[in-house]
Amino acid sequence: MALTNKVLLIFGTRPEAIKLFPVVHALNAVGGVDVKVLVTAQHRQMLDQVLDIGEVKPDYDLDVMEPNQSLDHLTAKLLTGIGNVLDQEMPDRVVVQGDTATAMVGALAAYYRKIPVSHVEAGLRSYDIYQPWPEEVNRKIIGTIADQHFAPTGVSAAALRAEAVSAEAIHITGNTVIDALYWVQDKIRANSALVSGLCDIEARFLGRKIIGVTTHRRENFGEGMDNIASALEVIAQRDDVGIVFPVHMNPNVRAIMDEKLGNNPRIALLDPLDYPHFSRLLSICHLMLTDSGGVQEEAPALGKPVLVMRETTERPEGVTAGTA
Template identity: 65%
Template sequence: MSSRRKILTVFGTRPEAIKLFPLVHALAEDERFDSRVCISAQHREMLDQVLEIAGIVPDHDLDLMTPGQTLDALTARALVEIGKVLDEERPDWIVVQGDTTTVMAGAIAAYYRKIPVCHVEAGLRSGDIHHPWPEEVNRRVVGSFAALHCAPTPTARDALLRENVAAGSVYVTGNTVIDALRWVTQRVGEQPALAAGLSELEARFAGKRIIGMTSHRRENFGEGMENIATAVQRLAAREDVAIIFPVHLNPNVRAVMNARLAGLDNVALIEPLDYPHFARLLDISHLMLTDSGGVQEEAPALGKPVLVMRETTERPEGIAAGTAKLVGTDADAIVRETTRLLDDEAAYAAMARAHNPFGDGHSAARIADLLAEA
């Protein structure tokens, strides 16, 4: 009988896949583990792109998404289907990352079977259960019973300790997103063709400062998205800038952005990027406008200031370090702060040169060691 520890890693979205593939690689290459992978496919197309570049073939693909599926329907399906996989695999540990519906459902399914949960990127808190929604509650739920909490920063660790999580179960590991970014940047350096798809836009916008942009948060649907589009319209009127915007597949994003921004000379609305191309976008951008969580961690690793189009962030370390700034979804505020970074060299340099607090590229190895010793 094998003495190797069986680990089932469960994820469903593109950001989870990016942040977990370094750990999946580490577990697969480590003789201490029998590593298995289950995906819910909460993001189908964008998830598959990451799996392909990372060379990961899931052992279980649940393919849970259906058109117009509600959050409660998705949660119920994920809970039941992940439960079936747990019954089949009977792992020693389940690993989840972050704060998606897949994370919460997978962790609860494990709890129901008394399987210990390792929560990667544990302890992020905005303090507002509606921002980000539903992610803030998802991660709080997992944080209430996970057996191993891999906090990316001391701030995240302290948030867990304030919630009376046992100190002996909380470890500061850094964020695996920095492992992933270093890995893919090296790959693109060795094989430039992996990210050659942006070369036409790079030529088209030569001589302009590129603003990279992402937006997809549920709490911004509706008025927030309209305000963001208004800000982009105003920024695009500047002749010295160009906006490259990979538009999320969600129709609540696409409908607004296509209606408001399509046809503007200085705006490129493009399909979602695979990971090598997104890393390239970070690299060529002067700054990032985003409501994403991961971009707040990734962009500073490449020295790019981040303006966060949200009212709160569960990554206050970036705000404290000066790598990111909250601007909300008010069009005037977005335009004002972006203009400041474009026109004030000292303000730009202060953010671009700030220390990135999110990791050193060795987080996956630390987490593997914790799983072996737990």
């Protein structure tokens, strides 16, 4: 990355924060770069947990989160809010990560001002615009705007080349989620109190195979969530397992899981875990069941297999390698 005077990193969700705090640290370690951080708080509480453990203090916070807001309402707020910050700061470069509304709108607002964009975790494709939805299209939009594409793997780099992105603009970097995971694992080893909140669960399921679960994808709302809950009921009939399930706060997830699974003694329904505690869950589990993209990368990095609860994935490398 060519050095510039001012770089603005824009993110708004927990996964973005996890994957960008190592980038913030790395840029701050480079002399001559004025690093600014704008968070949109598309996810409020879950974002704040990562900012704290990741030691990142935002320069701007749009605080746009509202319960069950529509994508068009969110997008409109993001576009005007990010635009106002860009007009105030006029950075030399904007950095976005992944596939969220915040990332897409951050790139679009920068494009409107002819500010170059760097895309972290570029080139992931499922080739189905409704799986994941709306993330697949968000990535494609960012890909048409960015002039620097930081692809995590050779597969993602090849996808970009197939879309006529010049080879000079593509940089295979690996995935920053692994940098973040190893960083927080080191912090846990130095201070076990960071994950003491799982001690009771670990004692409760001592001697059992722990199955970790996460689910939050929009395309699973409704029948998909019902199917996942029913499957977990069947799995929990085994007397050698304990299911640890941090349940997303979205009522489309929580209401179904509370109703179907709330009284099952072999299933621990928890509030969303902060980043250290979730890293601990990855460490102690036998396998992960998830529709998350990041978990498909994090769990195998700790030697844990993943069952992907989706019809498609933009991360086929895990399936090819046999880890997912």
